[in-house]
Amino acid sequence: xxxxxxxxxxxxxxxxxxxxxxxxxxxxxxxxxxxxxxxxxxxxxxxxxxxxxxxxxxxxxxxxxxxxxxxxxxxxxxxxxxxxxxxxxxxxxxxxxxxxxxxxxxxxxxxxxxxxxxxxxxxxxxxxxxxxxxxxxxxxxxxxxxxxxxxxxxxxxxxxxxxxxxxxxxxxxxxxxxxxxxxxxxxxxxxxxxxxxxxxxxxxxxxxxxxxxxxxxxxxxxxxxxxxxxxxxxxxxxxxxxxxxxxxxxxxxxxxxxxxxxxxxxxxxxxxxxxxxxxxxxxxxxxxxxxxxxxxxxxxxxxxxxxxxxxxxxxxxxxxxxxxxxxxxxxxxxxxxxxxxxxxxxxxxxxxxxxxxxxxxxxxxxxxxxxxxxxxxxxxxxxxxxxxxxxxxxxx
Amino acid sequence: xxxxxxxxxxxxxxxxxxxxxxxxxxxxxxxxxxxxxxxxxxxxxxxxxxxxxxxxxxxxxxxxxxxxxxxxxxxxxxxxxxxxxxxxxxxxxxxxxxxxxxxxxxxxxxxxxxxxxxxxxxxxxxxxxxxxxxxxxxxxxxxxxxxxxxxxxxxxxxxxxxxxxxxxxxxxxxxxxxxxxxxxxxxxxxxxxxxxxxxxxxxxxxxxxxxxxxxxxxxxxxxxxxxxxxxx
Numbered sequence: 001x002x003x004x005x006x007x008x009x010x011x012x013x014x015x016x017x018x019x020x021x022x023x024x025x026x027x028x029x030x031x032x033x034x035x036x037x038x039x040x041x042x043x044x045x046x047x048x049x050x051x052x053x054x055x056x057x058x059x060x061x062x063x064x065x066x067x068x069x070x071x072x073x074x075x076x077x078x079x080x081x082x083x084x085x086x087x088x089x090x091x092x093x094x095x096x097x098x099x100x101x102x103x104x105x106x107x108x109x110x111x112x113x114x115x116x117x118x119x120x121x122x123x124x125x126x127x128x129x130x131x132x133x134x135x136x137x138x139x140x141x142x143x144x145x146x147x148x149x150x151x152x153x154x155x156x157x158x159x160x161x162x163x164x165x166x167x168x169x170x171x172x173x174x175x176x177x178x179x180x181x182x183x184x185x186x187x188x189x190x191x192x193x194x195x196x197x198x199x200x201x202x203x204x205x206x207x208x209x210x211x212x213x214x215x216x217x218x219x220x221x222x223x224x225x226x227x228x229x230x231x232x233x234x235x236x237x238x239x240x241x242x243x244x245x246x247x248x249x250x251x252x253x254x255x256x257x258x259x260x261x262x263x264x265x266x267x268x269x270x271x272x273x274x275x276x277x278x279x280x281x282x283x284x285x286x287x288x289x290x291x292x293x294x295x296x297x298x299x300x301x302x303x304x305x306x307x308x309x310x311x312x313x314x315x316x317x318x319x320x321x322x323x324x325x326x327x328x329x330x331x332x333x334x335x336x337x338x339x340x341x342x343x344x345x346x347x348x349x350x351x352x353x354x355x356x357x358x359x360x361x362x363x364x365x366x367x368x369x370x371x372x373x374x375x376x377x378x379x380x381x382x383x384x385x386x387x388x389x390x391x392x393x394x395x396x
Numbered sequence: 397x398x399x400x401x402x403x404x405x406x407x408x409x410x411x412x413x414x415x416x417x418x419x420x421x422x423x424x425x426x427x428x429x430x431x432x433x434x435x436x437x438x439x440x441x442x443x444x445x446x447x448x449x450x451x452x453x454x455x456x457x458x459x460x461x462x463x464x465x466x467x468x469x470x471x472x473x474x475x476x477x478x479x480x481x482x483x484x485x486x487x488x489x490x491x492x493x494x495x496x497x498x499x500x501x502x503x504x505x506x507x508x509x510x511x512x513x514x515x516x517x518x519x520x521x522x523x524x525x526x527x528x529x530x531x532x533x534x535x536x537x538x539x540x541x542x543x544x545x546x547x548x549x550x551x552x553x554x555x556x557x558x559x560x561x562x563x564x565x566x567x568x569x570x571x572x573x574x575x576x577x578x579x580x581x582x583x584x585x586x587x588x589x590x591x592x593x594x595x596x597x598x599x600x601x602x603x604x605x606x607x608x609x610x611x612x613x614x615x616x617x618x619x620x621x622x623x624x625x626x627x628x
Contacts, residue, residue, distance in 0.1 A: 006511040017499035298495040301456050302556075303484025303512045305477065389456040393491070 007304050011312035014295065015288075016319060022288055029284040030324040032277040033372050037328025037365040039273055042336050043266020044364065045355040047259035049341075053353035054255035057191035058247035059137060060224040063092075065217040065234070068241045072254065073107040076215045078242065083217055085240055089233045091226025092219050095131075101220035103129035106204050106213075110175040110197070112164040123164060124196045125154070125175055127204030127214075135218050138189030144169045145184050149200050152207065155184035157194035159352035162340060167197070178207045192251070195352040218247070274372050277324075281376020285317050289384045290395070296384055297392025306385035313381035314374070321373020325366035332365070333357050401468060403564065403596045404430040404453055409462030411448055422448050423619045426462070432563070435590040435597045437610035444616045446600040447568055453598060454487050454566045455479040466564060484512040488557030488595075492569035494549040496541045502528060502552045503537040509560040527555035531585055547578030554585055558595070565589065567599040571606050583609040 019026050058064075065086055070076035078086075086092070087100045094100055105128050112123035126132075133139045133146065147153035156167045166173055171182050180199065188194045205211050221227055227246050234240045245253075289296070296309050336355040406428040413420045422445040430436055438446050451457035452464060455471045456479075464472045471482060488509075489495075496505045503524050510520040528534050531551035541549050550570060557565055567586065571579035587609050589595045599610060607613045615622040 010508065010511050014497050014499060021498075294495060295497055298489075298491070298497075299508065300480065301454065301483065301489050302509050303480050304508075305480050390451050393456075393495070 004305070004307070007308040008311045011299060011304065011308040012315045015292070015312040015316045018292065018295075019316065019319075022284070022291060025284045025287055026320055029277070029281050029320050029376070030327060032280040033321055033324025033369050034328035034331060036270055036273045036277045036372065037325050037369050038332050038335075040266060040270035040368055041329060041332040041357060041361060041365045042355070043262055043270070044361045045332065045336050045357045046341070047262035047266070048358060048361060049353045049356035050262065051255040051259040052356055053190065054192050054251050054258075057188075057193060058249070058251035060246050060248045061221045061226075062135065062247035063219045063221055063227055063230055064245055064247045064250045065219065066215070066243050066245075068243050070243065073105075073216050074109070077213050078104070078215060078217055080212050080214075082240055082242065083214060085237065086217050086219060089219075089230050091221050091229040093222045101131055101135060103132040103135050103218045104201060104214040105129065105132060105216050105218060106201055106208070106210055107215045108204065108208055112160075113166060115163060115165045121164070123160065125204065126196050126198050127201035128198050129201050132198065132201070132218070133186075135220055136188055136193055137191070139186055139193070141184050141186050143185040144182075147183055147199055150203060151200070152178055152180050152203055153183045154180045154197050154199045155186050156182055157196050157198075157352075158185055158187040159194035159340070160196065161185055163352050176208060270368065274368060277372045278376050281317060281320070281372055282379065284320070285313060285377050285380035286383070288316060289313060289380045289387070292384075293387060293392040293395035296387055297389045297395070300387070300389045301393065309387070310381045310385035313384040314377045317377020317380070318370060318373045321369045321376070322366065325369025328369065329357075329362045329365050402429040403432040403434065403467060404428065404598070405463070405465045406452075407463040409452065409459045409464060411445065411452065411457075412460050421619065426619060426621075428621060430596060430598065432596055433590070433594050435587070435609075435611045436599065437607035437613045438598060438600045438616055439602065439604075439607055439613055440616035445619065446616055449616065450566050450568055450598060450600050453564070454489060455483050484509060484560065486562050486564060488560070488562040488565045490550070490553050490557050490565060490567040490570045492572040494541070494546075494553040494573075496549055496552055496556075498541050501538050501540055502533060502544070502555075505541070505552055506555045506559050509556060513560065523559055524555075527559040528552070530558065531555045545578065546574050547581055550574060550578070550582050551585065554582070554589075558589060558593075563596055565595050565597045567597060569601055570599060571601065571603060576605075579603070579606060
């Protein structure tokens with residue numbers, strides 16, 4: 001057994017040391033595999049970044065109330081009477097003044113212009129209740145001030161400001177038939193709320209003719225366990241045909257739809273490219289076996305077995321694949337990680353997010369590279385193991 | 397080893413090659429006995445089967461019929477794995493173009509057959525040094541093939557062939573790629589290995605001058621041997 005492993009180590013070392021003699025062909029395989037990994041990881045980083053942005057926005061002790069069956073805020077309506085009933089519901093936390101900590105909100109779509117492409121896009125304008133900003137994590141005005149209640153003023157999320165023009169602090173912007181003054185810029189811990197424009201609920205209702213309705217109600221719970229109480233209360237009151245979810249669960253649902261879609265696009269594309277890379281790897285490794293035929297046959301003549309030749313060839317293929325995989329991961333990290341982009345979210349408005357690689361995603365990319373290397377090396381390795389000695393000795 | 401127990405014995409060996417629909421017979425009922433300690437040069441026209449004979453003796457090709465025995469052991473019935481083990485223990489190969497691993501040093505090339513043994517690293521290193529000393533290259537152990545002349549490379553190949561102390565050396569045109577002076581040096585080493593260490597050597601060559609270093613010359617023509625004793 002020791003001899004076998006010595007043989008394997010020797011043949012593998014010989015193979016790996018000879019890669020330089022086939023540097024261009026090997027390099028082309030490395031690049032092909034790297035490109036596969038870049039495509040895959042770019043999509044996965046996009047999905048991951050989107051998911052982190054959306055899913056990271058919600059809290060377990062925050063309830064979001066929508067019309068029963070609504071998948072998103074955009075197609076939900078909650079009446080003024082229902083808001084009052086929610087205010088009196090169980091499990092809702094109250095402030096020091098005894099008022100329930102809730103924020104009825106109206107979510108509208110307005111036009112914006114993307115800085116990079118100068119194209120129109122849907123932006124979310126959210127009318128928030130008095131406690132709207134306090135009910136969200138890490139909200140902070142970074143420039144200017146908060147809008148005044150009762151005035152046509154807006155504050156703009158930091159991410160949205162980076163991606164869309166015409167929303168700079170101090171500027172005036174038209175939404176519908178009304179002009180709005182941008183009086184502040186806010187951040188919200190990198191969450192989806194940074195992709196929104198906020199204004200006073202009453203003003204938005206009034207100027208967009210939605211006087212008696214809101215679309216959602218956000219309510220601070222006394223604790224995560226209070227959600228079931230509120231749900232039960234809603235389910236048992238016929239006047240409340242509403243869905244009550246934790247904000248965390250709501251955003252997780254929202255994120256999974258789009259990130260699943262991104263992944264469903266990314267994987268097939270990467271797999272299609274991987275098939276091409278497998279063909280390249282096969283070509284490289286068959287060429288490698290052909291170039292090393294005399295060496296392989298000489299070792300076999302000396303007394304080496306076929307297994308070391310098999311392992312050595314496979315090791316070469318896997319090494320090229322790992323190099324390609326790591327190169328692809330490094331390139332993806334340098335090119336895409338942290339890049340800001342925007343896409344349509346569940347509310348048909350733009351969500352601004354950063355591409356985000358993670359160690360697990362890199363592992364997925366390298367795993368795909370290894371699969372390419374394994375398949376690309378397997379058949380040439382079998383050929384190396386079965387190469388007739390006489391044929392190999394006189395091959396070159 | 398007596399005439400009844402030769403080092404190499406071929407009995408009724410046949411070898412055919414198929415080329416398209418045509419079958420070419422190289423040997424048909426070939427008999428040969430080579431005593432232990434002999435040094436034989438095999439000559440003959442191209443295509444006469446010299447190299448095929450060497451491959452059969454070395455267990456890297458198979459006969460279509462007949463028996464092949466080396467040191468009284470039949471090798472024609474061994475499996476691929478058994479043949480590989482047998483080659484590792486009993487045969488040293490020397491090729492026309494040396495067949496060294498270009499990325500390995502002289503010492504690493506010579507060590508390769510020892511990786512098939514149970515020897516420890518230190519013992520292997522000692523044996524490698526001894527083998528390279530025998531061929532006069534103890535000072536070149538860290539040189540790679542491209543840093544050596546053709547004659548030096550062939551000497552490394554000889555060291556590789558003898559490092560595991562096989563009884564039979566099979567040389568396929570060992571001087572075919574060398575100038576006269578280097579060829580003479582190689583042939584002198586082979587003579588030394590035969591005379592001093594008792595190695596049985598079968599050498600295929602086209603070169604009559606090389607053949608003169610052997611004890612006997614066998615001419616292979618149309619599948620039959622014609623023997624010529626050398627005066628020297």
